[in-house]
Structures are given as structure tokens and as C-alpha cells.
Amino acid sequence: MQRVRVIGGGLAGCEAALQLACRGFQVDLFEMRPHRQTPAHRDGKLAQLVCSNSFKGLEKTSAHGLLKNELKLLGSFLLKAAESARVPAGESLTVDRDVFSDSVERLILAAPNITLHRDEVTTLESEFPTLVAAGPLASEALTNDIFSRLGSERLHFFDAIAPVIEADSIDMSHAFFRNRWEKGETADFINCPLDKETYDLFVAKLREADSVELKPFEKKELFEGCLPVEEMARRGTETLRFGPMRPVGLGLGNNGKKWYAVIQLRAENKQKTLFNMVGFQTRLKWGVQKEIFTLVPALKNAVFARFGCMHRNTFIESPKLLTDTLRLRGDLPGTEHLPPIWFAGQITGAEGYTEAIATGWYAAWNMAQTLLHSTPTPLPEASCIGSLMKHLTSENEDFQPMNFNFGLLPHNREYKKKEKKTILGTDAENAVRRWIASFTNLDSTKPSWSFEDRI
Numbered sequence: 314m315q316r317v318r319v320i321g322g323g324l325a326g327c328e329a330a331l332q333l334a335c336r337g338f339q340v341d342l343f344e345m346r347p348h349r350q351t352p353a354h355r356d357g358k359l360a361q362l363v364c365s366n367s368f369k370g371l372e373k374t375s376a377h378g379l380l381k382n383e384l385k386l387l388g389s390f391l392l393k394a395a396e397s398a399r400v401p402a403g404e405s406l407t408v409d410r411d412v413f414s415d416s417v418e419r420l421i422l423a424a425p426n427i428t429l430h431r432d433e434v435t436t437l438e439s440e441f442p443t444l445v446a447a448g449p450l451a452s453e454a455l456t457n458d459i460f461s462r463l464g465s466e467r468l469h470f471f472d473a474i475a476p477v478i479e480a481d482s483i484d485m486s487h488a489f490f491r492n493r494w495e496k497g498e499t500a501d502f503i504n505c506p507l508d509k510e511t512y513d514l515f516v517a518k519l520r521e522a523d524s525v526e527l528k529p530f531e532k533k534e535l536f537e538g539c540l541p542v543e544e545m546a547r548r549g550t551e552t553l554r555f556g557p558m559r560p561v562g563l564g565l566g567n568n569g570k571k572w573y574a575v576i577q578l579r580a581e582n583k584q585k586t587l588f589n590m591v592g593f594q595t596r597l598k599w600g601v602q603k604e605i606f607t608l609v610p611a612l613k614n615a616v617f618a619r620f621g622c623m624h625r626n627t628f629i630e631s632p633k634l635l636t637d638t639l640r641l642r643g644d645l646p647g648t649e650h651l652p653p654i655w656f657a658g659q660i661t662g663a664e665g666y667t668e669a670i671a672t673g674w675y676a677a678w679n680m681a682q683t684l685l686h687s688t689p690t691p692l693p694e695a696s697c698i699g700s701l702m703k704h705l706t707s708e709n710e711d712f713q714p715m716n717f718n719f720g721l722l723p724h725n726r727e728y729k730k731k732e733k734k735t736i737l738g739t740d741a742e743n744a745v746r747r748w749i750a751s752f753t754n755l756d757s758t759k760p761s762w763s764f765e766d767r768i
């Protein structure tokens with residue numbers, strides 16, 4: 314039996330350990346809790362949900378539902394554990410967090426070829442191939458080790474994410490393409506103007522809006538980081554007009570005068586299906602973000618692919634460091650003496666519970682294929698996981714964590730609003746079904762046991 318090491322008994326690490334074990338690997342799974350805690354986990358339970366107890370929607374017309382459907386087709390263990398721990402909450406997959414963790418822990422302990430070590434791992438060095446799934450709150454010692462090997466500019470400690478909007482939901486009759494001072498060969502920015510009345514209302518709403526509670530360990534970092542827009546609004550009515558909403562260099566409005574205030578949107582991906590709100594990092598609650606940002610005329614029907622957030626988050630610069638199978642590239646200086654390494658979970662920049670499970674499945678699958686057959690097998694870009702991988706590992710100078718959303722799927726033409734999700738969703742499901750069918754002859758694709766055998 315080939316021996317492998319998995320660092321982190323969270324969502325990604327547990328899924329990965331189970332996927333590797335059921336394909337015949339001897340897995341050493343390392344979880345540092347309860348001896349060494351993170352600032353957000355509560356106790357020593359494996360696969361702990363650190364905040365909300367929801368894996369979000371189940372319907373295939375929602376991005377999260379589509380991703381879960383894909384994970385189901387791929388045989389995710391943790392998705393089954395979540396289904397078995399479900400509590401009533403409409404169309405969402407919401408769970409009793411303790412029942413969920415207990416069920417995952419039972420699976421891990423029942424697997425004959427997983428050894429659970431309650432120890433902290435402090436280095437990437439090992440004689441065994443390794444999968445790193447130490448999460449957004451990876452221990453300091455391990456973080457420093459990754460830091461020193463991969464370079465300080467490639468590991469971030471803090472997220473300040475602005476909302477991301479689906480391009481085709483922007484009302485271009487109230488927006489225009491132009492770069493500030495018309496610099497550059499192509500007009501890359503979408504500008505969304507506000508008149509004085511709308512701006513004043515916008516600022517007033519921001520000032521009184523509800524923010525997400527900060528965890529004690531985040532307070533210091535937030536104030537050292539860039540300011541959230543609601544905090545800028547509280548500092549003065551004009552602050553935003555002289556900051557991210559400044560109208561200078563953008564020509565004149567329809568009335569022949571300078572625009573009063575402008576929000577700029579910048580492309581988030583090469584396909585230009587997603588745009589982020591430049592300088593709009595925020596801690597506002599999601600519902601509040603939607604309510605306030607849709608006051609902007611061009612954004613009145615905006616579909617938010619992700620909302621803004623600011624929290625402690627350790628993630629590597631995946632586009633520079635990982636291949637499309639989540640393996641650490643082999644040509645990086647400083648990594649010569651390391652074993653083959655894969656990364657999974659939030660540390661790759663894949664944001665969200667379901668995404669953590671998905672990357673755990675995916676990294677483990679590719680690790681298994683590579684170690685057994687020397688052939689990694691990426692998922693097609695048309696699938697949910699394939700499109701997320703493409704985003705995580707494609708060149709991106711301003712890389713930030715991303716959840717799965719419809720804007721990542723390849724858009725082959727313009728879609729009518731009503732048909733878009735159905736067409737992209739059907740294409741994604743067909744792509745993954747075809748991909749699964751193409752592997753029926755490989756023994757290693759067939760797990761030797763399943764969730765039901767073990768629970």
C-alpha cells in the first residue's frame with residue numbers, strides 16, 4: 314500500500330483522506346486540534362463548520378446546488394455525511410453541525426487504512442506524498458514554513474474582497490466603458506454613475522448599515538488593512554467621492570457636467586463574465602450589501618456572484634504556484650527537496666464549505682491518478698469544479714479567493730436571462746457525466762468501499 318500524508322482534518326482534508334483511503338492508499342491524517350486550537354474552531358471535532366451551519370442551496374438552478382449535484386455524481390463522502398445530518402431549512406442543505414462532524418469522524422475512524430494523528434505538522438518536508446488542507450487558519454509554524462519556501466509575496470493573511478457581479482446583469486443603459494484618463498488601448502472599466510440625490514442616499518444607507526461581527530483575532534488586522542467602504546462613508550459624506558467613487562478622468566455626463574460620483578467595475582476573469590466593484594471591500598452583511606449596492610442605477614438588477622467580505626484568511630497564490638490539478642508546480646525554486654505536494658481547501662483560494670469539499674475531492678483524485686498511473690486527469694472546464702480550477706490556476710495579478718458561481722462556467726454565446734442557468738447547468742452536468750464515463754475501465758476510479766459500507 315502506498316503511504317500518503319494529509320495535513321488538516323477539516324472539510325477538504327477529511328474528504329481527501331477518505332477518497333485516498335477508499336482507493337487503497339495508507340493515509341496518515343494530521344489534525345492539530347484539540348491540542349492546538351485555531352482562533353475560530355470550537356473544539357477537537359473533525360470537519361468542523363466554523364461559522365454558518367448551511368451548505369447553501371440544493372436546487373440545480375443555483376450555483377451551490379449545481380456544485381453539490383456534481384459532488385454527488387463524483388461520490389463525495391462529506392456531501393453524504395451532510396445529507397445524513399440535514400435539518401429542515403427549506404431548499405438549502407443545512408445541517409446539525411455536531412451530527413455532521415460526528416458522522417465524518419466515524420467514517421475516518423472506521424476506515425482501516427486511515428491513521429488519525431492528533432498532531433501539528435510544522436513542515437512540508439516528508440518522505441511521503443502530501444496533501445495540504447490546513448485551511449484559512451493554518452498554524453503559524455506550518456504557515457511560516459510555506460512562507461519561507463514559496464516566498465512571502467505568495468501567501469496572504471488577510472482578505473479584503475469586493476463584491477463580484479455577473480456581467481450580463483449590469484444595466485449598460487446606465488453605465489459606460491471607459492478607463493480613467495482614457496489610458497490603455499482598450500476601455501476595460503465599466504463605470505456606474507450616481508447623481509447627487511442617489512449618492513447622498515447611498516452614503517446615508519452605508520453609514521447606518523449592519524456589519525458582520527468581527528472575531529477578536531481579526532480586529533487588529535482589519536484596522537491595519539484597507540478600510541471597508543462603510544467605514545469610509547462614516548468618516549464623512551464626501552470621503553467616498555474623493556476615494557473609490559471619485560468621478561475624475563471619466564469625461565462629462567449627459568448634462569455636460571462632470572459626473573457626481575462613479576463606481577468602477579473591473580473584469581474579474583478573462584472571459585469578462587464577472588466584474589468586481591473596485592475599492593469596495595466591505596464587512597456589511599450580505600443582504601445589506603444587496604439592498605444598498607442595487608441603489609446604483611446600473612446595478613439595480615445586479616446578480617452578485619459573490620459578496621464582499623473581510624476576514625483572516627491564509628491562502629497561497631495558486632495561479633503562480635499550482636497546476637490545474639492543484640499540484641505544487643515542480644519547477645519552483647526552494648521546493649527541490651519536497652515530496653510531490655497537492656493543496657486543497659480554502660488555502661488554495663477556493664472559498665466556501667462546499668468548495669473546500671470539492672477541492673479536497675479533486676486534489677485527492679488527481680493525487681491518486683498521478684501516484685497510481687502517472688496521469689493526472691483534470692475535470693473539463695465546462696464542469697463546476699473544472700471551471701473553478703481554471704479560475705484558481707489561471708494567470709491573475711490580483712488573485713483573491715473565489716466561490717463557485719455561474720460566471721466561471723464557459724459562456725459560448727449571449728444567453729437570455731431565463732435560459733442562462735439551465736443551459737450552463739446542463740452543459741456542466743453533461744460534461745462531468747461524460748468525464749466519469751470515460752474512466753470506467755480504470756480500477757483506481759472505483760472506490761473499494763462507500764459511505765454506506767462504513768456508517
Ligand SMILES: Cc1cc2nc3c(=O)[nH]c(=O)nc-3n(C[C@H](O)[C@H](O)[C@H](O)COP(=O)(O)OP(=O)(O)OC[C@H]3O[C@@H](n4cnc5c(N)ncnc54)[C@H](O)[C@@H]3O)c2cc1C
Nearest residue numbers: 321323324325345364365434447448452658659665666669
Ligand atoms: C472565520 C471564518 C468563517 C467562515 N465562515 C464560512 C461560512 O459561514 N460559510 C462558508 O461556506 N465558508 C466559511 N468560511 C470559509 C471556508 O469555507 C471555511 O473556512 C472552511 O472550513 C474551509 O475548509 P478547509 O478544509 O480548507 O479548512 P478547515 O475546515 O479550517 O480545516 C483545516 C484544518 O486544518 C487544521 N490545521 C491547521 N494547521 C494545521 C497543522 N499545521 N497541522 C495539523 N492540522 C492543522 C485545522 O485545525 C483545521 O481543522 C469561513 C472562514 C473563516 C476563517
